[in-house]
Amino acid sequence: MNILIVGAGATGTVFGAALARAGCDITFHVREHHRERLAAGINLYHQGYFAIREQRISGYGVTTDLQEVAAGHWDQVWFTTPSDALRGEWLPPFLAACGQATLVVLQPDPEDIEYVRQHGAAGHRIVQGIIQFSAWQSPQPHEPADQQGITCLLPPGPHALFDEENASGATIAATLRRGGLNSGTRKDLAAYAARMSATMIPLVAGLELAGWQLDRYARHDVLDLAMAAAREAVAAECARFSVAVPLGFRALLNRAAGRAVLHVLPWVPGFNAEQFLRWHFGKVDRQTRQMLETYERHARQNGLPCDSLARLRGALPPPRH
Numbered sequence: 001m002n003i004l005i006v007g008a009g010a011t012g013t014v015f016g017a018a019l020a021r022a023g024c025d026i027t028f029h030v031r032e033h034h035r036e037r038l039a040a041g042i043n044l045y046h047q048g049y050f051a052i053r054e055q056r057i058s059g060y061g062v063t064t065d066l067q068e069v070a071a072g073h074w075d076q077v078w079f080t081t082p083s084d085a086l087r088g089e090w091l092p093p094f095l096a097a098c099g100q101a102t103l104v105v106l107q108p109d110p111e112d113i114e115y116v117r118q119h120g121a122a123g124h125r126i127v128q129g130i131i132q133f134s135a136w137q138s139p140q141p142h143e144p145a146d147q148q149g150i151t152c153l154l155p156p157g158p159h160a161l162f163d164e165e166n167a168s169g170a171t172i173a174a175t176l177r178r179g180g181l182n183s184g185t186r187k188d189l190a191a192y193a194a195r196m197s198a199t200m201i202p203l204v205a206g207l208e209l210a211g212w213q214l215d216r217y218a219r220h221d222v223l224d225l226a227m228a229a230a231r232e233a234v235a236a237e238c239a240r241f242s243v244a245v246p247l248g249f250r251a252l253l254n255r256a257a258g259r260a261v262l263h264v265l266p267w268v269p270g271f272n273a274e275q276f277l278r279w280h281f282g283k284v285d286r287q288t289r290q291m292l293e294t295y296e297r298h299a300r301q302n303g304l305p306c307d308s309l310a311r312l313r314g315a316l317p318p319p320r321h
Contacts, residue, residue: 001175004029004069004098005078008038010135011106012080013150015160017044017057018179027061029069038062043149045138049269066097074101076172079116082287083109086116095120102168104129108197109291110237110298113190127168130193133159134271136279142272153271158184191241198233199249201291202226203258204281205312208288212278218262222315227253228308233295239302286319
């Protein structure tokens with residue numbers, strides 16, 4: 001199976017490694033200035049809670065322009081970039097160059113699937129997926145200087161979920177499992193993914209306003225604003241799918257629960273949560289702002305409150321990336 005992965009960052013590398021181990025032929029589509037770096041191969045570090053294992057990835061292809069993409073035959077094309085990176089004039093001609101490949105869309109914005117469909121993917125099979133692992137560029141400040149490459153932490157449970165209602169979802173999950181990445185399917189994936197992202201993104205925005213410091217966030221008034229915004233975002237996404245807000249969300253989206261999580265995160269072994277959140281969400285800050293705007297719009301469309309979402313989005317500085 002020939003698979004083109006758009007983006008060779010942390011997420012793309014983890015999926016690429018698993019797909020290659022499963023016997024797929026992998027090609028990364030990146031900007032030209034990344035070609036030389038990728039030509040040397042990638043070190044992937046599997047961070048356990050108490051130990052680390054290194055894996056060398058090589059033997060993959062690299063494309064950087066439409067002509068190279070159009071010259072290939074792709075069974076699947078995986079999008080591993082941030083949501084905001086999907087927006088732009090590049091997408092329709094790129095999709096045209098991909099032939100009839102199945103598109104695997106992993107972005108978190110609830111409008112991403114429809115955006116791809118409306119911008120050149122009308123004739124493609126589209127499979128939605130969500131990421132349930134952490135991966136980052138190494139070395140981070142707390143890591144050894146010679147840990148050059150990508151590091152991933154794979155928690156218990158599925159590391160990725162795919163749409164059970166799409167016939168290709170189960171096949172994709174099975175392929176990843178063969179490659180060592182625990183993956184599964186979920187019937188209500190779109191609604192589930194929307195709820196989870198609607199919970200996370202406002203809380204990430206609050207952390208940014210607290211200077212990416214977990215202990216400060218736990219004491220900061222912005223935690224209350226972020227929690228209120230998360231409740232509005234979850235309500236908006238549940239309304240879109242005509243489902244009630246689950247009781248668990250109602251119980252956990254409050255200051256006491258938030259402070260408890262913030263106090264526990266630094267104690268997760270083998271994982272510097274504060275450093276990861278600062279690195280990952282700092283570089284996708286444009287995506288955070290886009291998604292807050294999406295939730296606010298969905299709330300208004302469903303006649304629901306969105307004052308906290310608007311205040312939170314308004315308090316954020318302009319994106320740096």
